[in-house]
Amino acid sequence: MSVPLLEVNGLSKTFGSVQAVGGIDFLICEGRCVALLGPNGAGKTTTIRIIAGLLKQSAGTVGFVDGDHVGTGGNRAMIGYLPQAPSFYNWMTGLEYVVYAGRLCGLPRSHAVSRAKELLERVGLNAAAKRRIGSYSGGMKQRLGLAQALVHRPKLLVLDEPVSALDPIGRREVLELLQELKRETTVLFSTHVLPDAEELCDDVIIINKGAIALQGNIAEIRSRYRQPVIELELERDEPSLKWADAFAERHRSGTNVSSQTAGLIYDVSRQGASVRFSVTEVDAAREQLLGELAAEKVRVSRLQVGYTSLEDLFMKVVSL
Amino acid sequence: MTSGAARYFAMAQKELLELVRSFKLLWVPLVFVLLGIMQPVSMYYMPLILEKAGNMPVGSVIEIPMPLGAEVLAQTLQQFGTLGLLVLVLAGMGTVSAERNSGAAALILVKPVSSFSYIASKWTSLLLLAWGSLTAGYLSSWYYTSLLIGEVDASRVLGSLLVYGLWLSFALALTLLFSTLLRSPAAAAFSALGASAALSLLAGVFPKQAGWLPGSLSGFAYQIASSGSAGSDRFGWSLACTAAAIAGSLLLAGQSLKRSASVD
Ligand SMILES: Nc1ncnc2c1ncn2[C@@H]1O[C@H](COP(=O)(O)OP(=O)(O)O)[C@@H](O)[C@H]1O
Ligand SMILES: [Mg+2]
Numbered sequence: 325m326s327v328p329l330l331e332v333n334g335l336s337k338t339f340g341s342v343q344a345v346g347g348i349d350f351l352i353c354e355g356r357c358v359a360l361l362g363p364n365g366a367g368k369t370t371t372i373r374i375i376a377g378l379l380k381q382s383a384g385t386v387g388f389v390d391g392d393h394v395g396t397g398g399n400r401a402m403i404g405y406l407p408q409a410p411s412f413y414n415w416m417t418g419l420e421y422v423v424y425a426g427r428l429c430g431l432p433r434s435h436a437v438s439r440a441k442e443l444l445e446r447v448g449l450n451a452a453a454k455r456r457i458g459s460y461s462g463g464m465k466q467r468l469g470l471a472q473a474l475v476h477r478p479k480l481l482v483l484d485e486p487v488s489a490l491d492p493i494g495r496r497e498v499l500e501l502l503q504e505l506k507r508e509t510t511v512l513f514s515t516h517v518l519p520d521a522e523e524l525c526d527d528v529i530i531i532n533k534g535a536i537a538l539q540g541n542i543a544e545i546r547s548r549y550r551q552p553v554i555e556l557e558l559e560r561d562e563p564s565l566k567w568a569d570a571f572a573e574r575h576r577s578g579t580n581v582s583s584q585t586a587g588l589i590y591d592v593s594r595q596g597a598s599v600r601f602s603v604t605e606v607d608a609a610r611e612q613l614l615g616e617l618a619a620e621k622v623r624v625s626r627l628q629v630g631y632t633s634l635e636d637l638f639m640k641v642v643s644l
Numbered sequence: 645m646t647s648g649a650a651r652y653f654a655m656a657q658k659e660l661l662e663l664v665r666s667f668k669l670l671w672v673p674l675v676f677v678l679l680g681i682m683q684p685v686s687m688y689y690m691p692l693i694l695e696k697a698g699n700m701p702v703g704s705v706i707e708i709p710m711p712l713g714a715e716v717l718a719q720t721l722q723q724f725g726t727l728g729l730l731v732l733v734l735a736g737m738g739t740v741s742a743e744r745n746s747g748a749a750a751l752i753l754v755k756p757v758s759s760f761s762y763i764a765s766k767w768t769s770l771l772l773l774a775w776g777s778l779t780a781g782y783l784s785s786w787y788y789t790s791l792l793i794g795e796v797d798a799s800r801v802l803g804s805l806l807v808y809g810l811w812l813s814f815a816l817a818l819t820l821l822f823s824t825l826l827r828s829p830a831a832a833a834f835s836a837l838g839a840s841a842a843l844s845l846l847a848g849v850f851p852k853q854a855g856w857l858p859g860s861l862s863g864f865a866y867q868i869a870s871s872g873s874a875g876s877d878r879f880g881w882s883l884a885c886t887a888a889a890i891a892g893s894l895l896l897a898g899q900s901l902k903r904s905a906s907v908d
Contacts, residue, residue: 400756411747415665427654428755
């Protein structure tokens with residue numbers, strides 16, 4: 325069902341003594357929308373620029389898969405690329421630019437003109453098509469960037485932080501456009517915010533410090549890494565907060581009073597007056613906790629049982 | 645038309661449009677025309693200027709022989725070699741690096757275009773700018789020279805124009821090369837002007853040994869303008885050497901763009 329399109333193998337890049345990307349592997353399948361998710365400095369832009377052929381890797385390969393054969397090097401005709409902050413020729417009009425992009429991709433002039441008009445209509449720029457790009461807003465530039473990237477019907481659309489720099493309205497517009505585009509072509513986009521990835525992608529590749537922390541189908545990851553958590557909200561009184569810290573300390577040092585608690589609860593974290601217990605078994609852990617809370621006279625204002633979100637997982641893998 | 649040629653034409657067209665929209669195609673030729681007119685006009689009025697400005701004792705007669713028209717044209721070329729060359733190099737210094745620094749090159753070079761077509765399109769626009777400006781300036785100078793000072797043979801004008809145009813083309817090929825190698829436009833301008841000046845100096849100091857180098861072309865052009873012939877057996881060599889140096893610079897620029905670790 326899933327046909328491999330692009331294979332990245334052992335890719336690494338060092339700038340002087342800084343290793344930006346350190347040996348990553350992944351496979352992008354045809355028709356999927358893949359998010360490259362990671363905090364700032366994780367190596368997303370570096371990876372994307374290597375895939376686009378703008379930067380030479382220090383080691384590893386990037387290649388389009390054709391049957392059993394994996395090509396070497398990026399095939400520029402197959403990729404549509406939009407950088408993080410695209411820069412156009414401000415003295416050109418939007419229409420002129422997309423026509424120019426089409427001609428550079430080998431379209432004859434007349435085809436390029438009709439394709440450009442069609443795409444500008446598509447990205448909602450037909451009213452501004454004859455205006456200088458210098459007068460465009462950030463959202464308009466991003467949509468123009470999408471139009472020029474799509475002009476030659478690329479097999480893979482590669483976008484670097486397509487919505488990060490936009491205001492909420494521009495962001496919404498571009499996200500909606502991407503929702504449509506991902507139905508027609510394979511998309512690889514990077515982002516540092518999880519909600520954008522969750523909104524758009526089928527597969528996610530989480531990278532941190534140049535290495536892949538986690539990758540796979542996003543729905544699968546969500547259910548696989550779903551862990552029960554118990555959240556306590558304490559009143560902000562001294563003894564209760566002290567108890568929480570002491571509990572966390574005992575947990576860390578492995579000297580928890582009850583040996584049972586130690587096995588049931590594998591992580592404790594406090595933020596302000598709320599304490600999170602990551603547990604293996606909700607019922608037994610809850611019983612243990614309630615017993616201790618009563619014995620220590622801890623003032624609990626709320627106790628909630630729930631599951632870790634993808635956000636928790638993301639925060640956890642990128643804070644390693 | 646092959647697809648490679650079609651892409652080159654698209655890029656060259658864009659470059660020309662940029663020359664027009666950035667007004668470079670207006671003000672650079674204007675500088676050359678002003679320089680070209682100034683030379684014969686100032687020569688013509690020189691005695692008058694000296695008389696008015698100088699503190700000559702009353703009654704002294706100023707005897708300044710009016711120069712020949714051909715000499716005025718050679719002087720015009722010298723003007724082009726300093727101020728004119730400076731303006732051309734300044735206009736071309738960021739031709740590649742500015743696009744790479746702004747990020748505009750990333751969107752172009754990521755498309756299936758060759759770095760050689762890209763360099764060739766830049767070169768085309770620089771050539772047009774240089775030859776257009778030189779021709780406009782030189783012809784204006786010729787017109788005013790024949791009007792005010794004396795007739796000059798069309799063949800001398802044409803010959804010196806072609807040789808001088810080749811010299812400017814060489815300087816701009818260097819500018820294009822340095823603009824590709826160096827990220828700073830100012831450094832590119834400095835290097836190109838420095839290299840041109842060094843070559844000219846070399847040819848001036850060692851006319852025998854260095855006469856076949858591109859640097860001697862400007863001197864040959866003055867010779868052709870003032871005496872009608874280059875007057876050296878090294879002239880042919882220096883033409884060939886310059887053509888080869890231009891081709892080499894362009895190939896090197898294309899190659900270095902293609903090979904550089906970061907294309908954009
Ligand atoms: N041209 C460069 N020279 C030196 N270091 C760089 C360069 N580009 C990126 N880096 C470093 O590589 C790391 C990854 O950067 P980048 O790929 O831009 O991250 P991201 O896009 O995920 O924020 C960072 O630590 C950054 O400082
Ligand atoms: Mg980035």
